[in-house]
Amino acid sequence: MSAVADTHSQEHHHGPASGITRWLFTTNHKDIGTMYLIFSFAMFLLGGSMAMVIRAELFQPGLQIVQPEFFNQMTTMHGLIMVFGAVMPAFVGLANWMLPLMIGAPDMALPRMNNWSFWLLPCAFLILVSTLFMQGGAPNFGWTFYAPLSTTYGPPSTTFFIFAIHIMGISSIMGAINVIATILNLRAPGMTLMKMPLFVWTWLITAFLLIAVMPVLAGVVTMMLMDIHFGTSFFDASGGGDPVLFQHVFWFFGHPEVYIMILPAFGAISHIVSAFSRKPLFGYASMVYAVGAIALLSFVVWAHHMFTVGVPLTGQLFFMYATMLIAVPTGVKVFNWVTTMFRGSLTFETPMLFAVAFIILFTIGGFSGLMLAIAPADFQYHDTYFVVAHFHYVLVPGAIFGIFAAAYFWLPKWTGHMYDETLGKTHFWLSFVGMNLAFFPMHFLGLAGMPRRIPDYALQFADFNMVSSIGAFMFGATQILFLFIVVKCVRGGEKAPAKPWEGAEGLEWTVPSPAPYHTFATPPEVK
């Protein structure tokens, strides 16, 4: 770079560089967003393959395909990869692509750090996935890695798992700092906070949650490391520690984490429902306050994951009431989405199909969550397939469908082409049917008493397990179709205008499709 102060250098923007160095050295939010999305989809397929192994083993009672030790590695890695490798990076990819476009900024606030945040992820997952090939196998103690199973009884690869988590955490924290600085500092003149699009609001709040709780995850994972290698007794009662301490610190991270995994979807859904109803979002202010309330409450409900562990009664009551309280702002959002649709001019292109399915099925997941929140009832549901049903309903038709909806919604902007609408609808319906077949029976399995994380089960659970596995295979196979749809769209298709969706509003729809490499070098004026 020239040492001479030269503001003109900004205007001489080159297009993207060529070759692999473009991607290694980029500072461009669109490039980085694309990399995050590709990485997250690859992880989704990897984590999904592990789910296929799980469901193949559970297809029938008995042990047919894998040994229990390996099965445990599959359940653990499936969870870790989906949470940290698929869902979170996908939302960061969406944020990278869309936040600067939505607020009229030239790029993210700290573009070089942005690229570092991305490249740390392949590094971390290389380390995590390599544990499958280490002596003793991969982590096998569930994605929640409770001590002392993970400390005293974990395989040697646990240490590598811990450092992989550290790297992911550094990536997330830096990414979140970038998001906050971008949103608070780089908005176009005239865009006050209460004029920001919902996706921007949900990401602002998600970023705050990330900065607050990822360090706590780093803390718990470091305490684990100390217990394993340096003879500390954080989680060992014979030294005065407590295994339940692990659960408290982990879930203090863990609960905000699940909101981190859903709030950006809430934002995208708000955009999509409004666009395809050709009506402004109902109750903008209450939507913003609701997200804020959800985020604040998310800090004080963590022990609802621990009702059966011996928490004092007063504690259980507090956490039960606080958890039930979160249903209120969430309900506000669901009502507002539905009200947005009411008397709207509705069409059901693929993004809207995913969005409507999101609203209905996420709400079902919310209902099972409410059941779990009731502490005495939870004593029956805890560690059964009822819990598995609940979180797969909020994560799959919740987070994942939210991501699909957003991808279909914004693919024309990213690529300049319309995706194939017939194939998109096919992907939706097959995913919808597959997902419900896979996870709805799990409610009944759990209520009937089937425990989680087991490779073999009692005979009375056989029929529903078979149905569930068939649904899972269907869902899994359908995602290959999505890969095909995306590749096809990137390579060609009907040319997309700047605003392919007539009901869509926002600065992002004022730039051409595909969005030029550099946009909003001069910020627009927002009325």
Added chain:
Amino acid sequence: MAQEQSYYVPEQSKWPIIATVGLGLTLYGVASIMVNAKQGESTTLSWLMFFAGALVMAYMLFGWFGSVIREGRAGLYSDQMDRSFRWGMSWFIFSEVMFFAAFFGALFYVRVFAVPWLGGEGDKATANMLWEGFQASWPLVNNPDPEAYPGPKEIIGPWGLPLINTILLVSSSFTITVAHHALKAGNRQKLKLWLGATILLGLAFLVLQAEEYMHAYQDLDLTLSSGIYGSTFFMLTGFHGAHVTLGTIMLIVMFFRVQKGHFTEDSHFGFEASSWYWHFVDVVWLCLFVFVYII
């Protein structure tokens, strides 16, 4: 001054990928060292990997911060860019606060719940069945299972070395503030003097902490494996010491930059960021002093 300087976006940069390689090598190296050592296997290769990674990280830090310093001094950073850096540093410090919050939280849980329950409070049956005769107290010198975790002979009282360390750090927060005012007033000699004093106070703190650790390990049998008291003591003070080390390095870098003529009365964010970090480190120590040593 030109109107509305546009927001600087660097075109390309090799530093992020270099930093990834560096961090990956360093942490994979540390993991390998620990795992191999535990299994009684050779750690030579692992140490090599660690040092290679650390070297790459050092190269990256010089290079990346160097680029930022050069760009700043070339006038490429608008006021808006400056605000991005301020937000960035503030939120980074907040994330560090939350990291310490996890350990303070653990300390709170252990002292208020875990240890009293083990001692029989609340009539939770397990403690009395597993370790009869265990008396809950804090600091915890007699662990439930003294064979697995032999307790310390003594703990470190607050009014000796820790009090001196408190005085050192609080003074250093004062000295760096004086240095900052000197910088803003354009008094370079005074700036160098008071910044140097801050660094010396920080180094003195670290030396005394090291001495305290040696005393704890050798004379008091207070180690990481002395039970939960030792665990929380060393985790909290240890990570704090690591952050003081980082802060001192930052201040030393600032000192060299001052020597080179960097920083003006109005533009010296690098100095400010380091100063914020230093104050944060001081505040964490005050919390430590109260909750680990005194109460």
